[in-house]
Amino acid sequence: MIPVGHYRGAVTPFDDASGPDFGPADAPPPLTMEERAGVLDDLAELEVFRTLLEPTGIKGIVVDCPDCDEEHHVDWALMQSNLRQLLDEGQTGRHEPPFDPDPDDYVSWDYASGYADGVAAMAEHEEPSGRHGGGKHAREE
Template sequence: MASVNYNSQMPLDPFADDPNDPASFLDPDEPAPPLSDEERAGITQDLALVARFKEELTPRGILGIFFLCEECDDFHYYDWDIMAANMAATLSGELAPVHEPSMEPDVEAYVPWDYAAGYLDGLNAG
Protein backbone atom coordinates (compact mmCIF):
# COMPACT_ATOMS: atom_id res chain seq x y z
CA MET A 1 0.00 0.00 0.00
CA ALA A 2 1.43 3.39 -1.01
CA SER A 3 1.97 5.92 1.73
CA VAL A 4 -0.05 9.13 1.52
CA ASN A 5 1.20 12.38 3.02
CA TYR A 6 -2.06 13.74 4.41
CA ASN A 7 -0.32 16.84 5.78
CA SER A 8 0.43 18.03 2.24
CA GLN A 9 -3.29 17.84 1.45
CA MET A 10 -4.38 19.93 4.40
CA PRO A 11 -4.93 23.70 4.40
CA LEU A 12 -2.44 25.88 6.26
CA ASP A 13 -2.86 26.28 10.01
CA PRO A 14 -5.34 29.16 10.50
CA PHE A 15 -3.74 29.87 13.90
CA ALA A 16 -0.13 29.98 12.67
CA ASP A 17 1.79 32.64 14.62
CA ASP A 18 -1.35 33.52 16.63
CA PRO A 19 -0.48 33.98 20.33
CA ASN A 20 -4.08 33.02 21.17
CA ASP A 21 -3.91 29.67 19.37
CA PRO A 22 -6.38 27.38 21.20
CA ALA A 23 -3.89 24.50 20.88
CA SER A 24 -1.13 26.48 22.60
CA PHE A 25 -1.86 24.67 25.86
CA LEU A 26 -0.76 21.37 24.31
CA ASP A 27 2.82 20.27 24.89
CA PRO A 28 4.20 19.21 21.49
CA ASP A 29 6.84 17.07 23.20
CA GLU A 30 4.28 15.13 25.24
CA PRO A 31 3.36 11.97 23.35
CA ALA A 32 -0.25 11.02 22.89
CA PRO A 33 -1.30 8.17 25.16
CA PRO A 34 -0.96 4.83 23.36
CA LEU A 35 -4.07 3.30 21.86
CA SER A 36 -5.39 0.09 23.29
CA ASP A 37 -5.73 -2.84 20.89
CA GLU A 38 -9.50 -2.31 20.97
CA GLU A 39 -9.19 1.42 20.17
CA ARG A 40 -6.72 0.70 17.35
CA ALA A 41 -9.07 -1.92 15.86
CA GLY A 42 -12.03 0.47 16.07
CA ILE A 43 -10.19 3.33 14.38
CA THR A 44 -8.84 0.99 11.68
CA GLN A 45 -12.41 -0.21 11.04
CA ASP A 46 -13.70 3.39 10.92
CA LEU A 47 -10.91 4.37 8.51
CA ALA A 48 -11.97 1.56 6.17
CA LEU A 49 -15.58 2.75 6.48
CA VAL A 50 -14.60 6.32 5.56
CA ALA A 51 -12.95 4.97 2.40
CA ARG A 52 -16.16 3.08 1.54
CA PHE A 53 -18.32 6.12 2.37
CA LYS A 54 -16.20 8.24 0.04
CA GLU A 55 -16.37 5.63 -2.73
CA GLU A 56 -20.13 5.12 -2.52
CA LEU A 57 -21.44 8.51 -1.42
CA THR A 58 -19.26 11.05 -3.24
CA PRO A 59 -20.75 10.14 -6.65
CA ARG A 60 -24.15 10.83 -5.05
CA GLY A 61 -23.10 14.33 -3.96
CA ILE A 62 -22.26 13.53 -0.32
CA LEU A 63 -18.91 15.12 0.57
CA GLY A 64 -18.51 14.06 4.18
CA ILE A 65 -19.85 13.80 7.70
CA PHE A 66 -21.28 16.35 10.11
CA PHE A 67 -21.29 16.23 13.91
CA LEU A 68 -22.94 18.36 16.56
CA CYS A 69 -20.11 19.88 18.61
CA GLU A 70 -20.99 19.69 22.30
CA GLU A 71 -18.59 22.53 23.16
CA CYS A 72 -20.05 25.18 20.85
CA ASP A 73 -23.45 23.56 20.19
CA ASP A 74 -22.98 23.96 16.43
CA PHE A 75 -22.55 21.54 13.55
CA HIS A 76 -19.06 20.82 12.21
CA TYR A 77 -18.58 19.48 8.69
CA TYR A 78 -15.70 17.16 7.76
CA ASP A 79 -14.78 16.06 4.26
CA TRP A 80 -13.85 12.41 3.74
CA ASP A 81 -10.16 13.25 3.34
CA ILE A 82 -10.07 15.25 6.58
CA MET A 83 -11.73 12.35 8.42
CA ALA A 84 -9.18 9.92 6.97
CA ALA A 85 -6.25 12.21 7.84
CA ASN A 86 -7.44 12.56 11.44
CA MET A 87 -7.81 8.80 11.84
CA ALA A 88 -4.46 8.05 10.18
CA ALA A 89 -2.74 10.54 12.49
CA THR A 90 -4.34 8.95 15.54
CA LEU A 91 -3.21 5.49 14.42
CA SER A 92 0.33 6.87 14.00
CA GLY A 93 0.29 8.31 17.53
CA GLU A 94 0.30 11.89 16.23
CA LEU A 95 -1.99 14.83 16.79
CA ALA A 96 -4.49 15.26 13.99
CA PRO A 97 -3.30 17.72 11.37
CA VAL A 98 -4.65 21.22 11.71
CA HIS A 99 -7.51 21.81 9.34
CA GLU A 100 -10.24 24.28 8.84
CA PRO A 101 -13.37 23.10 7.06
CA SER A 102 -14.82 25.48 4.53
CA MET A 103 -16.44 28.58 5.96
CA GLU A 104 -19.74 28.03 4.20
CA PRO A 105 -20.12 24.32 3.49
CA ASP A 106 -23.05 23.09 1.45
CA VAL A 107 -24.84 21.56 4.44
CA GLU A 108 -26.92 19.39 2.11
CA ALA A 109 -23.70 17.61 1.04
CA TYR A 110 -22.94 16.22 4.53
CA VAL A 111 -24.67 13.46 6.46
CA PRO A 112 -24.41 12.03 9.98
CA TRP A 113 -22.13 9.02 10.46
CA ASP A 114 -25.11 6.74 11.16
CA TYR A 115 -26.76 7.74 7.88
CA ALA A 116 -23.59 6.88 5.93
CA ALA A 117 -23.26 3.54 7.75
CA GLY A 118 -26.94 2.77 7.14
CA TYR A 119 -26.50 3.57 3.45
CA LEU A 120 -23.68 1.00 3.21
CA ASP A 121 -25.80 -1.53 5.09
CA GLY A 122 -28.58 -0.99 2.55
CA LEU A 123 -26.19 -1.54 -0.35
CA ASN A 124 -24.88 -4.72 1.24
CA ALA A 125 -28.41 -6.04 1.86
CA GLY A 126 -29.46 -5.62 -1.77
Protein backbone atom coordinates in the same frame (compact mmCIF):
# COMPACT_ATOMS: atom_id res chain seq x y z
CA MET B 1 -22.03 11.16 13.66
CA ILE B 2 -18.33 10.58 13.90
CA PRO B 3 -17.38 7.13 15.13
CA VAL B 4 -17.66 8.27 18.73
CA GLY B 5 -16.99 4.88 20.27
CA HIS B 6 -13.47 4.89 18.93
CA TYR B 7 -12.34 8.31 20.07
CA ARG B 8 -11.13 8.75 23.61
CA GLY B 9 -12.90 11.52 25.43
CA ALA B 10 -14.21 14.31 23.26
CA VAL B 11 -11.64 14.23 20.47
CA THR B 12 -12.96 15.81 17.31
CA PRO B 13 -11.37 16.53 13.95
CA PHE B 14 -10.77 20.10 15.12
CA ASP B 15 -8.95 19.53 18.42
CA ASP B 16 -5.77 21.44 19.07
CA ALA B 17 -2.55 19.93 17.86
CA SER B 18 0.35 19.74 20.26
CA GLY B 19 3.44 21.85 19.98
CA PRO B 20 4.54 25.40 20.69
CA ASP B 21 1.91 27.02 18.50
CA PHE B 22 -0.99 24.91 19.71
CA GLY B 23 -0.46 24.20 23.39
CA PRO B 24 1.59 21.77 25.43
CA ALA B 25 3.91 19.40 23.61
CA ASP B 26 2.99 16.50 25.91
CA ALA B 27 2.30 13.50 23.75
CA PRO B 28 -0.95 11.70 24.50
CA PRO B 29 -0.73 8.11 25.66
CA PRO B 30 -0.71 5.65 22.77
CA LEU B 31 -4.01 4.18 21.68
CA THR B 32 -4.90 0.83 23.19
CA MET B 33 -5.13 -2.15 20.86
CA GLU B 34 -8.93 -1.93 21.11
CA GLU B 35 -8.90 1.77 20.20
CA ARG B 36 -6.55 1.12 17.27
CA ALA B 37 -8.81 -1.66 16.01
CA GLY B 38 -11.79 0.69 16.25
CA VAL B 39 -10.04 3.44 14.29
CA LEU B 40 -8.96 0.92 11.64
CA ASP B 41 -12.59 -0.22 11.39
CA ASP B 42 -13.63 3.41 11.01
CA LEU B 43 -11.11 3.93 8.19
CA ALA B 44 -12.44 0.88 6.35
CA GLU B 45 -16.04 2.02 6.79
CA LEU B 46 -15.17 5.55 5.70
CA GLU B 47 -13.76 4.22 2.43
CA VAL B 48 -16.98 2.28 1.79
CA PHE B 49 -19.07 5.35 2.59
CA ARG B 50 -17.00 7.54 0.29
CA THR B 51 -17.14 5.01 -2.54
CA LEU B 52 -20.94 4.83 -2.30
CA LEU B 53 -21.83 8.43 -1.46
CA GLU B 54 -19.29 10.64 -3.23
CA PRO B 55 -20.74 9.86 -6.69
CA THR B 56 -24.13 11.05 -5.39
CA GLY B 57 -22.69 14.48 -4.51
CA ILE B 58 -22.09 13.91 -0.79
CA LYS B 59 -18.84 15.65 0.16
CA GLY B 60 -18.22 14.17 3.60
CA ILE B 61 -19.36 13.60 7.15
CA VAL B 62 -21.02 16.00 9.57
CA VAL B 63 -19.60 15.86 13.10
CA ASP B 64 -21.37 17.05 16.23
CA CYS B 65 -18.69 18.88 18.21
CA PRO B 66 -19.14 18.52 21.98
CA ASP B 67 -16.77 21.43 22.68
CA CYS B 68 -18.57 24.17 20.76
CA ASP B 69 -21.96 22.44 20.46
CA GLU B 70 -21.97 22.99 16.70
CA GLU B 71 -21.82 20.78 13.66
CA HIS B 72 -18.58 20.60 11.69
CA HIS B 73 -18.57 19.51 8.06
CA VAL B 74 -15.56 17.32 7.31
CA ASP B 75 -14.79 16.26 3.74
CA TRP B 76 -13.82 12.69 2.94
CA ALA B 77 -10.08 13.34 2.60
CA LEU B 78 -9.86 15.37 5.82
CA MET B 79 -11.78 12.73 7.77
CA GLN B 80 -9.45 10.04 6.46
CA SER B 81 -6.44 12.20 7.35
CA ASN B 82 -7.79 12.78 10.86
CA LEU B 83 -8.30 9.06 11.46
CA ARG B 84 -4.80 8.27 10.18
CA GLN B 85 -3.33 10.98 12.41
CA LEU B 86 -5.26 9.55 15.35
CA LEU B 87 -3.66 6.17 14.64
CA ASP B 88 -0.17 7.64 14.27
CA GLU B 89 -0.18 10.25 17.02
CA GLY B 90 -3.05 9.38 19.36
CA GLN B 91 -4.81 12.67 18.62
CA THR B 92 -5.93 14.82 15.75
CA GLY B 93 -4.66 18.26 14.89
CA ARG B 94 -6.53 21.44 14.24
CA HIS B 95 -7.91 21.70 10.73
CA GLU B 96 -9.76 24.47 9.01
CA PRO B 97 -13.35 23.45 8.25
CA PRO B 98 -14.80 24.32 4.85
CA PHE B 99 -16.02 27.87 4.43
CA ASP B 100 -19.81 28.15 4.40
CA PRO B 101 -20.54 24.49 3.61
CA ASP B 102 -23.94 23.41 2.34
CA PRO B 103 -25.26 21.07 5.06
CA ASP B 104 -27.07 19.07 2.38
CA ASP B 105 -23.65 17.99 1.05
CA TYR B 106 -22.74 16.14 4.27
CA VAL B 107 -24.26 13.19 6.11
CA SER B 108 -23.91 11.77 9.59
CA TRP B 109 -21.87 8.64 10.25
CA ASP B 110 -25.11 6.83 11.14
CA TYR B 111 -26.75 7.87 7.87
CA ALA B 112 -23.72 6.71 5.86
CA SER B 113 -23.69 3.41 7.73
CA GLY B 114 -27.40 2.84 7.10
CA TYR B 115 -26.96 3.73 3.44
CA ALA B 116 -24.12 1.21 3.09
CA ASP B 117 -26.21 -1.44 4.83
CA GLY B 118 -29.10 -0.75 2.44
CA VAL B 119 -26.86 -1.05 -0.62
CA ALA B 120 -25.44 -4.33 0.72
CA ALA B 121 -28.94 -5.68 1.40
CA MET B 122 -30.11 -4.78 -2.12
CA ALA B 123 -27.04 -6.42 -3.66
CA GLU B 124 -27.64 -9.54 -1.60
CA HIS B 125 -31.33 -9.59 -2.57
CA GLU B 126 -30.47 -9.30 -6.25
CA GLU B 127 -27.83 -12.05 -6.05
CA PRO B 128 -28.53 -14.59 -8.83
CA SER B 129 -28.12 -17.61 -6.54
CA GLY B 130 -31.30 -16.63 -4.75
CA ARG B 131 -29.64 -16.91 -1.37
CA HIS B 132 -31.08 -14.57 1.18
CA GLY B 133 -29.09 -14.07 4.36
CA GLY B 134 -29.04 -11.41 7.01
CA GLY B 135 -27.44 -8.11 6.07
CA LYS B 136 -24.02 -7.43 7.53
CA HIS B 137 -22.74 -4.14 8.72
CA ALA B 138 -19.23 -3.28 7.58
CA ARG B 139 -17.91 -3.82 11.12
CA GLU B 140 -19.24 -7.38 11.22
CA GLU B 141 -17.13 -8.57 8.30
